[in-house]
Amino acid sequence: MSGTTDDRNDPGLRDIGPDGMQDKYLVLSEEERAKGFVRPVRRSYRHLICGGVTTMGQAIAETYARDPGFYGATYCATCRGHYPVGKDGEFVWLAPYDSKVGT
Numbered sequence: 001m002s003g004t005t006d007d008r009n010d011p012g013l014r015d016i017g018p019d020g021m022q023d024k025y026l027v028l029s030e031e032e033r034a035k036g037f038v039r040p041v042r043r044s045y046r047h048l049i050c051g052g053v054t055t056m057g058q059a060i061a062e063t064y065a066r067d068p069g070f071y072g073a074t075y076c077a078t079c080r081g082h083y084p085v086g087k088d089g090e091f092v093w094l095a096p097y098d099s100k101v102g103t
């Protein structure tokens with residue numbers, strides 16, 4: 001399991017482990033997340049390319065809920081790599097949401 005940081009200069013953001021995950025993922029600070037969510041906090045998404053489901057940590061899920069456009073890409077545990085999110089991205093939230101991750 002990777003860690004998280006709200007420091008954009010944390011070297012862990014550039015370290016990639018053998019499973020293809022970053023050592024750390026950038027998140028909004030607790031203070032920023034506490035300002036309120038504009039989307040539900042969702043933990044699991046499906047990669048449309050392989051059909052695999054990935055579940056993320058709470059701080060990342062809350063960052064998506066606070067700022068849906070915060071990330072340009074996300075991790076797929078099946079493909080072991082990072083792929084685009086957003087309107088034209090490759091991921092959807094699991095039912096009952098079924099909307100694109102990052103929108």
Ligand SMILES: [Zn+2]
Nearest residue numbers: 047050076079
């Ligand atoms: Zn995949």
